[in-house]
Amino acid sequence: MQPIDTLINARWVIPVNKERDILENHSVAIADGKIVDILATNEAADKYTAKETISLQDQALIPGFVNTHGHAAMALFRGMADDLELMTWLNDHVWPAEGKWVSAEFVKDGTLFAAAEMIRSGTTTFSDNYFFAGEAAKSVIESGMRAQLCPPVLDFPTNWAQTPDEHIDLITEVMGEYKNHSHVRVVFGPHAPYTCSDEPLIRIKELADELNVPVQMHVHETQVEVDGQIEQRGNRPIRRLKELGLLNSKFQAVHMTALSDEDIDDIAEAGAHVLHCPESNLKLASGFCPVDKLQKRGINVALGTDGAASNNDLDMLGEMRTAAMLAKAVGQNAVALPAYEALAMATINGAKALGWDAEIGSLEVGKCADITAIALDDLESQPLYDPVSHIVYASTRDQVKHVWVNGKHLLDDRNLTTLDKNAIVENAKQWQAKIKG
Numbered sequence: 001m002q003p004i005d006t007l008i009n010a011r012w013v014i015p016v017n018k019e020r021d022i023l024e025n026h027s028v029a030i031a032d033g034k035i036v037d038i039l040a041t042n043e044a045a046d047k048y049t050a051k052e053t054i055s056l057q058d059q060a061l062i063p064g065f066v067n068t069h070g071h072a073a074m075a076l077f078r079g080m081a082d083d084l085e086l087m088t089w090l091n092d093h094v095w096p097a098e099g100k101w102v103s104a105e106f107v108k109d110g111t112l113f114a115a116a117e118m119i120r121s122g123t124t125t126f127s128d129n130y131f132f133a134g135e136a137a138k139s140v141i142e143s144g145m146r147a148q149l150c151p152p153v154l155d156f157p158t159n160w161a162q163t164p165d166e167h168i169d170l171i172t173e174v175m176g177e178y179k180n181h182s183h184v185r186v187v188f189g190p191h192a193p194y195t196c197s198d199e200p201l202i203r204i205k206e207l208a209d210e211l212n213v214p215v216q217m218h219v220h221e222t223q224v225e226v227d228g229q230i231e232q233r234g235n236r237p238i239r240r241l242k243e244l245g246l247l248n249s250k251f252q253a254v255h256m257t258a259l260s261d262e263d264i265d266d267i268a269e270a271g272a273h274v275l276h277c278p279e280s281n282l283k284l285a286s287g288f289c290p291v292d293k294l295q296k297r298g299i300n301v302a303l304g305t306d307g308a309a310s311n312n313d314l315d316m317l318g319e320m321r322t323a324a325m326l327a328k329a330v331g332q333n334a335v336a337l338p339a340y341e342a343l344a345m346a347t348i349n350g351a352k353a354l355g356w357d358a359e360i361g362s363l364e365v366g367k368c369a370d371i372t373a374i375a376l377d378d379l380e381s382q383p384l385y386d387p388v389s390h391i392v393y394a395s396t397r398d399q400v401k402h403v404w405v406n407g408k409h410l411l412d413d414r415n416l417t418t419l420d421k422n423a424i425v426e427n428a429k430q431w432q433a434k435i436k437g
């Protein structure tokens, strides 16, 4: 008998591996935060003595969701400015509000608030494109989640820094603090082609190469952006980034609508990743990312919610369903993005996009035990022919019952173990009262 920390028995284990397996009546054995075995439940009891055994009847274990793009602390602006197109939303509402309210305290509180929502909807790793990254990092660690932090660089002053160089210096400082951290990675997050001139982008490219870190950026969010950049700089945004040397296999391009065939060639040749945020794109009427076309060119497409101020939730189950539906509509092809591929987009593709796939993104021996359990026992999940179909097309986040990160139980039968839900709700209400004035 081999000693382990945790044995989870489940009706289904969906590893999201290359074989696209669905394993029935299987168990996941965990020791030192890692998956050490996945085996039939009737064999597990004879092989392992676990400090803790958890049996989940009619629940499915999947890899924790990887939310590849968002602005966590903006959860405190949820519902503040709805039903607007991107530039009106940013210029007339979001940027003025950020100028008034964003601070170290706002980011600490907002990131904890967002982390609580993400854990309760099955996300184990997220990417955060926001200011005061040092504060965000502390909240990530408190929550027990993993995060890629990509603090922004903009041409204009923000509450975090006055100049592009000051933004970059602050980013490299936080990067140094969290070098080799197991749960936090810090990368560059230049905001967008229309807010970043060549000079800071060239400096970011040089530093990213030197430090071997990714770059994440909003690119081709709308047709208006593309047309404006052609007029202002004589180039399409993706081509400009290629010419500046930024487009490579560590580049994470958020949104990617309004794409020409040449844009797709540029992304495919570079091996860059596309971070698709379907609900934010729909709500801001930004445009459509041609997911099916990109995947057929071998481009890795991952999934993100964007911030709760434009989505308006941080729910990867909902995002996955929307992505699967929208891919069919945009591709005019009902076969586009089938259920298992949508699940892969929300898990292993996200891990690949963040360069974290050696450790997370699938349930495989040797990987970290970042696991989400979804209940499929209630009326809404019957009859059940295929658990993956139900997870993608017929499940809601209240069905997320358990979440583990690195083997640590962060959500236990829908109760947060690292965060105080009532205190977080109270704190969010206080921010709302202040912001509303």
Ligand SMILES: CSC[C@H]1O[C@@H](n2cnc3c(O)ncnc32)[C@H](O)[C@@H]1O
Residues within 6 Å of the ligand: 071, 086, 090, 094, 095, 098, 129, 130, 131, 152, 153, 189, 190, 191, 192, 218, 221, 280, 306, 307, 310
């Ligand atoms: C890059 S982080 C800081 C910056 O980005 C703004 N932002 C939030 N959501 C979006 C979006 O969908 N497109 C462009 N910019 C966005 C956020 O408010 C911050 O100012």
Ligand SMILES: [Zn+2]
Residues within 6 Å of the ligand: 069, 070, 071, 129, 218, 254, 306, 307
């Ligand atoms: Zn965004």
